[in-house]
Amino acid sequence: MPGPGPHMLYAMGSGMALTTLSDGRFSPHHTLFYTINAFFGPDIGSFSDWLSSVLGFSASSVPDVIHHPVFYILILGLPLCLFYSWLSSFLLHKGLLDSVFGENGHSSTYTWILSTGWWENRAPINPDAVMVVGFLCTCLIGGFVYINRVKSGKSISKQSYQSVKLMVVVATLYSMWCASQIYWASPRRPAVGEEADLGVLVFLVFYFFLPHYLCIKSMQPKDSETKHLPL
Known part of the structure; x- marks a missing residue:
């Protein structure tokens, strides 16, 4: 399996293609979080091994839990979803990101x-x-x-x-x-x-x-x- 570099490059390339095809509706904002999330995929391999050693867990405990189809949702999926939602709202209110997608259903x-x-x-x-x-x-x-x-x-x-x-x-x-x-x-x-x-x-x-x-x-x-x- 590829490491985080190819994962993130693939995600960013796909995001930019979607941005071009959608004429900006799939905005750089979406591409950014799409790319970041590619690093935290269910197969993060050596990163989770390193995290295990730093936190003092056994060599396979963290990867086994993260790779579990249910625990992955609870440990990374749901928390990251909530974090991305909060961060997107924060950055939009600060004017650091443009919101040109969806228009909240009012287009x-x-x-x-x-x-x-x-x-x-x-x-x-x-x-x-x-x-x-x-x-x-x-x-x-x-x-x-x-x-x-x-x-x-x-x-x-x-x-x-x-x-x-x-x-x-x-x-x-x-x-x-x-x-x-x-x-x-x-x-x-x-x-x-x-x-x-x-x-x-x-x-x-x-x-x-x-x-x-x-x-x-x-x-x-x-x-x-x-x-x-x-x-």
């Missing part, structure tokens, strides 16, 4: 996402909504199994491409269903119970799937470029 984007949910008392259970959503989810799972198991003789890239097309089709139909219930039905009806699925899907497209798609495409040379590569 127009987040307001619209929430508006696609149902807030008028408890959402009624509409049988047609259950049928439509259940059918689309079944098509998603069934289609994925068909592409990757029944027709598994195809190449991995071909299967992945067809799976992505399946996701796009299902997501489009799902969004159309939600939009029809929210904006076209009169009076408005809950599309999927109380959930804001339309807003969440649009958010995922622009802030999750599209950035990752662009990253993947940037790693693949164009066909025109590969044809002219020297032998």
